[in-house]
Every structure is written in C-alpha cells, then in structure tokens.
Amino acid sequence: MNFIDLTIGGRVASRIFQGRTPAEVAQFLEGYPEIFIVYDSRAEVWAERICDALKPSGRLVSVCSIETSEEGKTMGTVLELEDWLLGCGAGRDALLLAVGGGVTTDIAGFTACIYKRGIRFAFVPTTLLSQVDAAIGGKTGVNFKDYKNMLGVIRQPEFTFICPEVLESLPYREFVGGSAELLKTFIISGGPDYLRAVSILSEIYAKNGDFEGYGADIQELVMEAAAVKAGVVSRDENEGGERRKLNLGHTFAHAIEHEARKTGLDITHGEAVAIGIIQAASLADSAFAESLRKDFEACGLPVELPFPLDTLKQAMTLDKKAEGGIVHFVVPRSVGDVRIEDMTVEEALSRLG
Numbered sequence: 001m002n003f004i005d006l007t008i009g010g011r012v013a014s015r016i017f018q019g020r021t022p023a024e025v026a027q028f029l030e031g032y033p034e035i036f037i038v039y040d041s042r043a044e045v046w047a048e049r050i051c052d053a054l055k056p057s058g059r060l061v062s063v064c065s066i067e068t069s070e071e072g073k074t075m076g077t078v079l080e081l082e083d084w085l086l087g088c089g090a091g092r093d094a095l096l097l098a099v100g101g102g103v104t105t106d107i108a109g110f111t112a113c114i115y116k117r118g119i120r121f122a123f124v125p126t127t128l129l130s131q132v133d134a135a136i137g138g139k140t141g142v143n144f145k146d147y148k149n150m151l152g153v154i155r156q157p158e159f160t161f162i163c164p165e166v167l168e169s170l171p172y173r174e175f176v177g178g179s180a181e182l183l184k185t186f187i188i189s190g191g192p193d194y195l196r197a198v199s200i201l202s203e204i205y206a207k208n209g210d211f212e213g214y215g216a217d218i219q220e221l222v223m224e225a226a227a228v229k230a231g232v233v234s235r236d237e238n239e240g241g242e243r244r245k246l247n248l249g250h251t252f253a254h255a256i257e258h259e260a261r262k263t264g265l266d267i268t269h270g271e272a273v274a275i276g277i278i279q280a281a282s283l284a285d286s287a288f289a290e291s292l293r294k295d296f297e298a299c300g301l302p303v304e305l306p307f308p309l310d311t312l313k314q315a316m317t318l319d320k321k322a323e324g325g326i327v328h329f330v331v332p333r334s335v336g337d338v339r340i341e342d343m344t345v346e347e348a349l350s351r352l353g
C-alpha cells in the first residue's frame with residue numbers, strides 16, 4: 001500500500017492512500033464511530049462495494065445518492081445534504097465519505113465543513129480528474145451566481161483513497177478531460193513525467209480510448225501527480241503564492257465554461273482546462289504553445305477556443321482571484337518553467353490578439 005502525506009506546518013493534515021479496489025477503503029474507516037456516505041449516482045456500483053464492506057461493522061449510518069452536474073453544484077444541494085445529516089441525527093463525531101468525481105467531493109467536503117461547524121470527511125474519487133486534483137488539497141465549495149467555486153472553504157479531508165478499479169466505468173471523454181489536469185500538473189512540476197504521460201495517453205487515444213492494460217501506468221502517473229499537488233499544498237495551503245500555479249489554464253477555462261453555460265455548448269471542465277492551458281502558454285511563447293497543442297491533440301484533447309476571445313473578456317474579469325482588476329495569470333514558458341504574471345484581462349487579450 002502506497003501513501004503520500006500532505007503536511008501543514010509540519011503536521012500530517014491529510015493522507016493519500018493508493019489501493020486496488022474501493023472496498024479496501026473500509027480498513028481506513030475503522031476508527032470512525034458514525035459513517036455517512038454520499039455518492040454520485042453514476043458511481044453507484046463502487047459506492048455499493050464500499051457499503052458492503054462497511055455494513056458488518058454496524059457503523060455505516062446512512063447512504064445518500066446525488067445526481068451530479070455543474071449546475072447542481074449549489075448551496076441548494078449542500079442544504080439538502082445538511083438536512084439529510086441532521087435528519088439522521090449525525091453527531092460531531094460523524095465522518096462523511098464522498099464517493100464520486102470533483103463535483104461530489106467539492107459539494108460533500110463543503111457540506112461536512114459547515115455541518116455543526118465542521119465534521120470530518122474523506123474522499124474516494126471516481127474520476128481521473130478528481131484523483132489527480134479535486135480530491136486533494138482541501139478546497140471545497142460550490143458555484144454561486146455567475147462565479148465558479150465562489151462559496152467554500154479550505155479544509156483537509158481525513159484522507160483520500162485512490163484506486164484504479166473505479167475508473168473502469170468512467171466514460172472515455174471524462175477520462176480524457178481528467179488527463180488535462182494530469183498534464184497540467186506535470187507541466188508545472190517539470191521532469192520526465194510530462195513526456196511519459198503524453199506517450200501513454202496518446203497510445204490510449206490511438207487505441208480509440210481503450211485503456212485496458214494501462215491501469216498500472218495510469219495509477220503510477222496519478223500517484224505522481226497527487227504527490228506533486230500534495231507537495232504544493234503542503235508549502236502553500238492558502239494559495240498565497242506557489243499554489244496559484246495549479247490554476248494553470250483555469251482563468252480561460254472558467255470563462256469558456258461560463259460562455260458554454262450561456263450558449264448550451266457541451267464541454268467538460270477538463271476540456272476547457274486543456275484549451276485554457278494553450279491560451280495561457282500563448283501569452284508568453286507561441287513555439288511552446290504550439291508544442292503543447294500537438295501533444296494535447298495526440299492525447300485526444302480539444303485545443304481550439306470554442307468562442308472568439310473577446311466574448312470571454314467579461315467572464316474572465318469574473319475570476320474570483322482577480323484583485324483590483326488584476327488577474328494572476330499562470331503562464332507556462334516550458335515544461336517546468338511556469339510563472340505567475342499579474343496583468344489586466346485587457347493586457348492579456350492584447351498579447352493574444
């Protein structure tokens with residue numbers, strides 16, 4: 001069993017375990033007297049495995065399934081879950097285990113953080129994106145009005161349990177979307193992982209998305225990426241500096257997702273991030289942006305902006321991290337050389353225009 005520690009101020013704040021199958025998570029739940037599980041209905045088969053493993057302990061109090069979507073990532077859903085916990089009599093000792101993708105872990109984490117001023121929570125991420133990113137680092141929250149992830153808190157889960165089996169039911173399109181966050185992490189960290197990931201992901205794409213036989217490679221990459229993220233968060237939990245780099249591509253991605261909601265375009269978060277990374281690279285060096293574009297295309301990721309740049313302008317200024325009109329753009333210059341550049345949206349768009 002592999003694990004990675006996420007430490008804050010020299011203390012282990014959260015642990016990322018790697019296992020084979022979701023039922024193995026039961027061994028990490030032994031010390032918790034009351035367990036509640038919230039799961040994404042599309043990950044039901046995996047949640048059932050966990051429930052079956054936990055039932056003999058008598059500590060599994062209640063289970064709740066949610067239909068997830070970005071539109072449903074709201075306070076309304078959080079309040080429904082609060083109501084469920086309260087109705088079941090969940091006490092301050094309860095642990096909320098979330099089984100699902102990033103939408104589920106963000107919602108459930110936030111629900112746990114505010115229930116009775118905070119109960120413990122843990123994650124079994126079931127998408128590639130949530131295994132490498134959303135379920136690590138303690139950012140929880142929901143969308144509000146026009147803003148993505150506007151309401152939330154940073155608080156670390158007790159643990160995150162990563163296992164390859166849950167990806168078996170994941171649609172390939174979601175797998176590819178998750179690979180954007182995987183590649184993002186390795187562009188930030190540098191070293192050989194980026195090229196290794198491109199090589200494996202492009203092989204899978206060339207095989208029409210059949211990732212059978214690649215489980216071990218994928219899990220190795222996932223744990224490498226998880227270790228990178230845990231390291232960054234350990235050094236800068238509250239995003240005062242280095243953690244901002246993990247937003248690579250996200251200023252553009254959130255604006256693309258915002259326009260997509262308005263126009264009804266079907267695009268996943270990961271797809272928007274891939275396009276956003278190319279735009280962010282174009283802020284500095286068109287040759288590097290071009291090489292990323294080729295790599296991403298080879299991995300099956302979209303690379304073209306689905307909307308004209310100027311239609312994204314207003315949505316980009318909605319970036320909740322903007323301060324006094326200045327946005328912290330994350331600009332990759334080469335693999336391993338990623339910098340924060342503060343500029344207005346107008347300045348950024350003029351560089352791209």
Ligand SMILES: NC(=O)c1ccc[n+]([C@@H]2O[C@H](COP(=O)([O-])OP(=O)(O)OC[C@H]3O[C@@H](n4cnc5c(N)ncnc54)[C@H](O)[C@@H]3O)[C@@H](O)[C@H]2O)c1
Pocket residue numbers: 040041042043068069070073100101102103104106126127128129130133134135136137138139140149166167168169170171174177269270
């Ligand atoms: N907290 C963070 O640090 C952080 C980081 C990155 C992204 N996020 C958030 O994560 C979200 C995106 O995460 P996501 O891509 O996992 O989205 P998601 O949770 O919506 O999952 C994507 C799709 O896959 C389905 N699904 C999940 N697991 C499945 C499985 N095993 N088999 C079949 N289908 C399955 C879901 O129902 C959904 O349709 C966004 O809301 C984003 O803001 C948060």
